[in-house]
Amino acid sequence: MAQQITLIGGGLVGALLAQQLAGRGFKVDVFEKRPDPRVAGFVGGRSINLALAERGLQALRKAGLADDVLQRAVMMRGRMVHTRDGRSGLLRYGVDDSEVIWSVSRGALNMLLLDAAEAAGVRFHFGQSLTGADFDGGRIQLTDEHDQTRDFDTPVVIGADGAGSALRAAMNAHTPLGERVEPLGHAYKELEIPPAGGLSAALVGQSGGHDQFALEPHALHIWPRGGYMCIALPNTEGSFTVTLFLPAHGPHPSFDTLPDAAAARGFFGDEFPDLLPLIPDFAADYDSHPVGTLSTLYLQRWHLGGRALLVGDAAHAIVPFHGQGMNCGFEDTVVLAALLAEAPDDTAEVFAEFQRIRQPNSDAIAAMALENYVEMRDSVADPHFLAKRELGLLLAERAPQHFMARYRMVTFTHLPYAYAFERGRAQDLLLEQLLRGSTEAAAVDLTAAVATLKATLPPLPDLRHG
Incomplete structure (x- = not known):
């Protein structure tokens, strides 16, 4: 008999995770508090466009959905910076059009993922809010739009219900999760x-x-x-x-x-x-x-043994300034689905391993997203920042095995976020030393700079497109 898993939340992460689990033989029910957007129209929370990057695309490839999504997306090559005096200029994200991100509609993507999950055998229950949970007894309570309540028996429940997660609140009431919201x-x-x-x-x-x-x-x-x-x-x-x-x-x-x-x-x-x-x-x-x-959400605990787990924004909501919230959540689904497929009968060990793998990375992207807000609103017009960026591009061209801009590591590779964060700090320190406060990258001796780079930092892992 197939193992039963219940998801709370039929948004982007919940629908994609449900599809992946159903495809691996799990019996999956999803309870979503909002009505079915394919019937009632999309009623979202924030509707900031989503930036789809390589991590999210890789998850969609594994689900067989990447091509369908890209047909509904608009390519973005970089940041077009507009100054007060009306001038504008493009700062590319990557080296060429092989390194771009994609603007996608939250609503359209959600509906596509719901269709794919249903086709995989997932059962959706819309207009159903989680209003109680008995984790020891393996039962949750749900309330519909008419205030009618019902119980649903489930041995395992996963919360993909966003930053305001009802499951997180229920878990925290059962056992404090060490929640901190900044x-x-x-x-x-x-x-x-x-x-x-x-x-x-x-x-x-x-x-x-x-x-x-x-x-x-x-x-x-x-x-x-x-x-x-x-x-x-x-x-x-x-x-x-x-x-x-x-x-x-x-x-x-x-x-x-x-x-x-x-x-x-x-x-x-x-x-x-x-x-x-x-x-x-x-x-x-x-x-x-x-x-x-x-806000940024931090938790010390993401799970209650093998009975309940939080994923995506429910576990680690971040600010949107690196365009990685959805991509990070999609990466969660790939890791979790693979772990559950390997050990479907040991959810306690799977959930612990999931947090061990993902929490350092979610902490890292949370920090980088906060830093990126300062970069976007201030630094992109700062001469010293632009000089560092120009010098970084020159080093990446001369020594691609030793230098890759942190943004490219985050956005166009599968290198762990935690690695990108620490490597980015080391590279930034090196750029500062090479420039010595100058705003002219051309003033740096590039041959000597490459030699210093190779002597200072080890080669990058070969995980750029894996």
């Missing part, structure tokens, strides 16, 4: 640039010849302003999702000092003068869209 102190609000057809011809001049887009579509656009920023990610139908990141509270500018569109319009006119005209429904967007909060 608010970023900054928040966000979403706006929209419509397809170019909805704008006057005079406003559309930066799309690189892509008529349906108001801006160059193959880039993640950033308006860095030091301490705050706007970003814009392309959607397949020609629009862009714009996100304003600001301090939540405090002196101007913050969401406290910009409570409505009337106050925000003048701020945008001063700080983002080229962006504001591209958002024709600015007032309606600003006043109707909520302010979202941003």
Whole structure:
């Protein structure tokens, strides 16, 4: 008889994990508090576009879904940085078009994953909220939209129900998990640039010849302003999702000092003068869209023996500034499905091993995501940062076995996040030493720099595309 596993949460990570487990012979039920988005339409939490990178793509390849997803995605070659005076320039993520990330719609991806999981034999139960759990008795309690409750017997339950996880709360009430939530102190609000057809011809001049887009579509656009920023990610139908990141509270500018569109319009006119005209429904967007909060979640314990486990954001929610939240969660599913397939009858050992493998990596990407916010809003316009970046590119070209930018390790390889974090720190220290405070990479003796690099750092592991 197939082993039964119950998942709480039918979002991105839950649906992909369910499909992988069902494909390995497990009997899988998924309880999701929201209605079926394929019937009711997608009702999400935050709708910040998702950046799909190599780790997430590898998980989708294993599930046989990568090609389907990429057909619904927009390629992004790098960061298009917009200055206050209206200039813009592209900072590539990788060396060429073999190293790009993809902008995908959360809703469209979720529905594709639900279809794939159902096709694999997963049973979904929508409109069902977890309201209680008896971990010792192997039973959970669920409540539907009509406040009707029922019990469901299950020996193993896995929570993929996001940063506000109901299963995590139930587990924490049973046995404290050592939960720590660190608010970023900054928040966000979403706006929209419509397809170019909805704008006057005079406003559309930066799309690189892509008529349906108001801006160059193959880039993640950033308006860095030091301490705050706007970003814009392309959607397949020609629009862009714009996100304003600001301090939540405090002196101007913050969401406290910009409570409505009337106050925000003048701020945008001063700080983002080229962006504001591209958002024709600015007032309606600003006043109707909520302010979202941003935090990092840390847990000491991810599981209760072999009875309950947390994965994805339920275990390690991070801020979105490295575009790795979904990719990290998808990587979780690959590791966990493989471990369970190897030892389906020893979930206690599997769950412990899963945390042992994944927690150092989730801690590392949490730290890098926080650092990347500072880089995006401040450093991409800083001459010293740009000099380090240029020197790093030269070293990577001359000595590719010894130097790879940390962003590339995180985004385009399967090297563990923890390795990328520590190697990135060592490489950054070396770049600082080579530049000696200069903002001119060309002033560095490249031959001597390569020799210093090879004498200082060991070769990179050969895990770039594994």
